[in-house]
Amino acid sequence: MDIAVLIKQVPVSNNVSVDPETHALIRASAEGMINPADLNAIEEAMVLKEQTGGKVVVFTMGPPDAEKALREAMAHGCDESCLITDRAVAGGDTIATAKVLAEAIKKYGKFDLILSGAxxxxGATGQVGAMVAECLGIPHVAEIQSIQYDEAVPDKIDAVKKVYGERFHVRCALPAVLSVNFGSNVPRLATLRSTRAAKNKPLATYTNADLKLPADQVGIPGSPTAVIDSFEPTGGRMAEMLEGTPEELAVKLKNMIDEEKGKL
Amino acid sequence: MEKKKIGIIGGGISGTCLGYHLSLYDNAEVIVFEKDTIGGASTAKSAGTVCLFDDSLKNRYWDVRLYGFESYLKMEAEEKGSAGFDKTGTLVVATNEQVEATIKTGIALAKAAGYSGEYITDKDRIKEILPDISTDNILGAGYTADDGYFDGTMISNTYAKKMQKNGGVIKTGVKVTEVVVKDNKVTGLKTSEGEEYEFDYVVDCTGPWSKFTGEMVGVDVPIWHTKAEAFFLCPPGKKLNYTFPVLKYPEFYGLRAGDNIFICKSHLSMDLNNPMHAGQWDPDKLPATGGTDDYFIDFLLDQLEVKVPGIVDSGLVSSWLSYRAEPKDFLPILGETPVEGYILATGYGGNGVIEAPAASRDLAKLIMRGESTPLLEDWAFKRLLG
Known part of the structure; x- marks a missing residue:
């Protein structure tokens, strides 16, 4: 089974600033990492690959330094990668982003399954996976916990969802897009050896000249939605330092908890 | 007795340890200014290995090592966890005769101070201590069960508390914006809060920031940043069934960190002329995690494949990059500068946790009584001039 995984680079810390003019998140101010739920998607892909063979190709749209996230994904076991980077596609909303990713997937090759983090x-919109499915005209199952594949039924797949504590199996035809929940599995770790090997794995780079999407369909011009307001969370250091012996600290803590309970 | 007012810039191991040692004098008025949190910057990224006979500090400075080690043991005995001591023991591997001789001298010194130490040439015995090691191409190893590693952040906070008990003041979240100098003499400093303080002495304990701190008084502090690139490895079996000791090779060192293993390139193996190893950068731009270079992956993989093959296929849990502040001779810069009253306690490089107690003890005496010591003479700023 050939699998595409869509990943996104997100800031390591929550300390992200907001552009007061465009209301966009200024990500250049923070170190990037692979979105945690996307690591769960990669792990699902790796398990399926071990079961069925084939290859796993990881896709991302972003600035040139998003290559780092792709190399890291390949250190986690993905075989190939594709970076879509072009100022023309930058700043797009979820629809414009999905169009670009869908076009890149089509251009790259044929996939049996496409996975993304939920x-x-x-941004936490949870929309891009579903929109990619819509662009490709294939089924989508959101917020899944795991995947079950039966080789006796090679053209279908079971997406396992958890709803109100119950597990539901949603069977859908392949190809399909599945969005994997954060924490649904334990992603395998990269090793020194796999990190070094990832440096030499294939990485294709596409611009919009390769994808040939109309300029008014991508980036800011291709985005029907606009963020009209955003704000940096206010707050501050609310921690109160307690001092004393362990016994005194325990009494102080208990009193504070009792006091808080009294407010409820 | 006339009070002496001392302002300390930096609340890492250097600043808090000096603050504590100064607070032991009844005529000292001490304020530590920390722009972030106590022991939270390069101190927090320190491995905290204070071993009885590794290669991090020459045997010439054995007393410095012993004073540091015993200061922390006493701290830990006063309140468990206050120095974050993990008594794992240390294995120092001899890869050539020169290293072997250094280890043997260190063992003799440790034993003279009442600690255990043995030089082992029986390779089966070395593998008993560290089953994942390769004993090919080594001469032997020094081992003691008496030491291990400490937690620089815990120690800094403990010194800060002890200093406060003695009347010292800590100001966190406060950045020093100007050191006031009149007629080439320090008179005080100004802070980001808009406050102005009068001091007889201002001590730069800012480590990797010293280059910038010194610029405030026109002192060119001759330090370079060397990259401390550290990796946390999850062993292939997820959990080791033995106590991973502090492991020292001339090229790198390792220690346990919970169920993981911390590995870092040794600071004495850094080449100040290699731009991949050293430079003068902005420590404020360091990310909290990550930031390591590809070359280090290659270096570590090559080293572990040959020397500790049992952990070479460990998972990479996380990594970080820190800057050590190193003068050209890899020794600290302590004491007076050409600006009267502007004192340095910086440049500890990778050895801040080891060296700070003895250095602070002597520096406090110099500031409060005007009495120098052989250690201060050795590590004086003037050695680096001209």
Whole structure:
């Protein structure tokens, strides 16, 4: 089974600033990492690959330094990668982004399954996976916990969802897009050896000249939605330092908890 | 007795340890200014290995090592966890005769101070201590069960508390914006809060920031940043069934960190002329995690494949990059500068946790009584001039 995984680079820390003019998140101010739920998607892909063979190709749209996230994904076991980077596609909303990713997937090759993380740690819209499926005209199952594949039924796949504590199996035809929940599995770690090997794995780079999407369909011009307001969370250091012996600290803590309970 | 007012810039191991040692004098008025949190910057990224006979500090400075080690043991005995001591023991591997001789001298010194130490040439015995090691191409190893590693952040906070008990003041979240100098003499400093303080002495304990701190008084502090690139490895079996000791090779060192293993290139193997190893950068731009270079992956893989093959296929849990502040001779810069009252306690490089107690003890005496010591003479700023 050939699998595409869609990943996103998100800031390591929550300390992200907001552009007061465009209301966009200024990500250049923070170190990037692979969106945590996307690591769960990669792990699902790796398990399926071990079961069925084939290859796993990881896709991302972003600035040139998003190559780092792709190399890291390949250190986690993905075989190939594709970076879509072009100022023309930058700043797009979820629809414009999905169009670009769908076009890149079509251009790259034929895939039996496309996986993404269910939510990004920064934007957290949870929309791109579903929109990619829509652009490609294939089924989508959102917020899944795991995947079950039966080789006796090679043209279908079971997406396992958890709803109110119950597990539901949603069977859908392949190819399909599945969005994997954060924390649904334990992603394997990269090793020194796999990190070094990832440096030499294939990485294709596409611009919009390769994808040939109309300029008014991508980036800011291709985005029907606009962020009209955003704000940086206010707050501050609310921690109170307690001092004393362990016994005194325990009494103080208990009193504070009792006091808080009294407010409820 | 006339009070002496001392302002300390930086609340890492250097600043808090000096603050504590100064607070032991009844005529000292000490304020530590920390722009972030106590022991939270390069101190927090320190491995905290204070071993009885590794290669991090020459045997010439054995007393410095012993004073540091015993200061922390006493701290830990006063309140468990206050120095974050993990008594794992240390294995120092001899890869050539020169290293072997250094280890043997260190063992003799440790034993003279009442600690255990043995030089082992029986390779089966070395593998008993560290089953994942390769004993090919080594002469032997020094081992003691008495030491291990400490937690620089815990120690800094403990010194800060002890200093406060003695009347010292800590100001966190406060950045020093100007050191006031009149007629080439320090008179005080100004902070980001808009406050102005009068001091007889201002001490730069800012480590990797010293280059910038010194610029405030026109002192060119001759330090370079060397990259401390650290990786946390999850062993292939997820959990080791033995106590991973502090492991020292001339090229790198390792220690346990919970169920993981911390590995870092040794600071004495850094080449100040290699731009991949050293430079003068902005420590404020360091990310909290990550930031390591590809060359280090290659270096570490090559080293572990040959020397500790049992952990070479460990998972990479996380990594970080820190800057050590190193003068050209890899020794600290302590004491007076051409600006009267502007004192340095910086440049500890990778050895801040080891060296700070003895250095602070002597520096406090110099500031409070005007009495120098052989250690201060050795590590004086003037050695680096001209």
């Amino acid at each position: 939510l990004s740690a920064d």
